[in-house]
Amino acid sequence: MVKNRFYPRSRASSLLIATMLLLLTSARSFALDKLNLIYTARVMSQAYPWIAQDLGLFKKYDLDVQVVFVTPGAPSVAAILSGDSEVAVIGAASITRPWVQGNKDPVFIGGIKSLLTHSILARPDIKRPEQLKGKRIGVSRIGSNPHYFAVQALRHFGIDSREVSYIQAGGAPETLAALVAQGIDAAVLTVPTDAQAIKMGYHYVVYGPDLKIAYAATTFVTRHTLIAKRAPVIGRFMRAMAEAAKIMHTEKDLTFNVLQKYLRIDDRKLLDASYNVEIKALEPRLALKLEGIQSTLDEIAPTEPRAKSVKPQEMIDSRFLDEMDKSGFMEQLWGGRK
Numbered sequence: 001m002v003k004n005r006f007y008p009r010s011r012a013s014s015l016l017i018a019t020m021l022l023l024l025t026s027a028r029s030f031a032l033d034k035l036n037l038i039y040t041a042r043v044m045s046q047a048y049p050w051i052a053q054d055l056g057l058f059k060k061y062d063l064d065v066q067v068v069f070v071t072p073g074a075p076s077v078a079a080i081l082s083g084d085s086e087v088a089v090i091g092a093a094s095i096t097r098p099w100v101q102g103n104k105d106p107v108f109i110g111g112i113k114s115l116l117t118h119s120i121l122a123r124p125d126i127k128r129p130e131q132l133k134g135k136r137i138g139v140s141r142i143g144s145n146p147h148y149f150a151v152q153a154l155r156h157f158g159i160d161s162r163e164v165s166y167i168q169a170g171g172a173p174e175t176l177a178a179l180v181a182q183g184i185d186a187a188v189l190t191v192p193t194d195a196q197a198i199k200m201g202y203h204y205v206v207y208g209p210d211l212k213i214a215y216a217a218t219t220f221v222t223r224h225t226l227i228a229k230r231a232p233v234i235g236r237f238m239r240a241m242a243e244a245a246k247i248m249h250t251e252k253d254l255t256f257n258v259l260q261k262y263l264r265i266d267d268r269k270l271l272d273a274s275y276n277v278e279i280k281a282l283e284p285r286l287a288l289k290l291e292g293i294q295s296t297l298d299e300i301a302p303t304e305p306r307a308k309s310v311k312p313q314e315m316i317d318s319r320f321l322d323e324m325d326k327s328g329f330m331e332q333l334w335g336g337r338k
Contacts (some may be wrong), residue, residue, distance in 0.1 A: 092216030
């Protein structure tokens with residue numbers, strides 16, 4: 001009888017608690033701040049947003065981030081400059097030229113990759129870099145990281161870019177497809193697409209990681225005007241990216257599950273070999289290396305003399321990286337590692 005007397009009240013309390021939890025959960029979901037992000041290559045170095053999306057890090061930091069692929073070059077630059085994208089995962093060169101030309105709104109807020117790890121691959125009869133003269137070399141876009149790598153790599157071997165023809169093929173998969181279809185004679189690829197090409201019978205004519213070309217190959221870019229309006233949101237976004245970077249560097253299984261999905265590669269051995277090359281060039285704490293940004297300025301200086309008077313620091317806003325360090329967030333995240 002005692003149980004029956006108190007059961008309705010207990011049940012009512014449970015229903016009340018359940019209702020309150022539901023309301024709190026609903027309120028939390030409505031409180032998520034929306035953010036538009038673009039990435040510009042389906043490669044390992046641009047995986048931080050994929051990791052954050054798939055492992056729930058954006059929601060953890062009260063964000064609703066739309067992650068969209070936009071081809072590198074003019075389309076991605078237009079997206080960030082126009083405001084269609086609020087944050088971009090993009091090579092520094094794409095933003096450097098418009099900045100030097102007078103648009104000071106875009107700004108680098110974090111770094112991902114500070115070395116170029118591209119390579120030039122070709123069919124077996126092209127054995128040496130010198131044999132690339134007069135050949136068609138596939139890159140994603142003119143002005144992209146693959147294009148810059150090819151220019152620098154060929155220069156290293158005494159070949160002027162005017163001695164080759166650069167063919168814009170699109171992304172890495174499209175560049176490999178063009179090589180297979182013989183639409184190009186050689187291709188500029190990075191991991192894991194270069195390893196796929198090796199399995200198909202192509203070989204390295206220039207193995208890029210050995211050259212150690214300093215370059216801000218992958219960065220986080222936003223705009224000063226957006227920071228002025230939404231600095232706390234950008235700050236939480238950078239915390240999500242810092243946590244994604246930590247996962248990328250320390251939790252292979254979780255990382256590989258994400259990479260398999262987005263890169264559409266099921267070969268774990270291929271992923272492992274590619275990871276071991278690429279991870280050495282990725283910044284565990286999102287540092288922006290000044291020498292990498294200087295390289296982008298040096299690249300455009302011959303056609304944009306104003307680039308010679310620009311200092312890399314002018315193009316950086318480090319407030320979010322500084323805050324994560326000063327608050328102890330990075331130390332707590334890494335637990336004394338890295």
